Amino acid sequence: MNALKNEVLLKARNWNSNPTDKDEWIFMNYLLQGDKGYTIPEVFAALRAADLEFVSMVGWRHWDVTDLFQDSENLPAFLAMSLPEISVENRLHMFELLHPVHRLIDFWCGHPNQAQSFVPLSEWTDSDWQAAQVYLHPQLKTPQVREDLLNCIASQKPFIVSSYIPLPTQVPIAIESMLAACLLPLWEEAQPVNSLVELWLKLRPLHPDTLELVSQETAFEEVKELLSMLEAFLYVLLERAA
Structure with missing residues (x-):
């Protein structure tokens, strides 16, 4: 394959240009006998x-x-x-x-019929949300990611959470840095949703347009929307109270 010109269709479409001298890698990816594929x-x-x-x-x-x-x-x-x-x-x-x-x-x-029943997030009541625990995905729970978030907060730049776990997404997932700041306690331990709401109220107590105090209900909805978006990609894990 290396001897073929790069524009040869077989090489251009099917050959990995990364050099390798491991026969098993070539056998596994190109010469697997009996590999007909499945639909x-x-x-x-x-x-x-x-x-x-x-x-x-x-x-x-x-x-x-x-x-x-x-x-x-x-x-x-x-x-x-x-x-x-x-x-x-x-x-x-x-x-x-x-x-x-x-x-x-x-x-x-x-095995059939072994799945445990659960309530989809879209069907949670406000009571479910208020009693829920929030966990950060283990791959995000590192000092480096936390430091990156703090840098985004300091520079007022969006926090691109998908850059750390890109697999679930097809487009970058960005969080406004101040809103992402209410997630900081998750690097220490799991948090009740209400604790994150209280922190968000402290971080942004006033509405930027009217300068009126943000209500508990508004803060709750904003945090709930953030967590719902992150949970869809498993960046946070939500545990509903039994």
């Missing part, structure tokens, strides 16, 4: 044959078929009506047919 329907058929239940794709954020459209809120009429009703298998297969970019199909599975 989503074949994966689900294998799961059914093994009496296993599909849980989720590992990189689920990169398998959302609505992201393939210019405006995910304005899908073609036939798709907007049918998409909510089709199975997860068919949604993934549709993505695969329209945009086959994934070399690997990584997924979680388990």
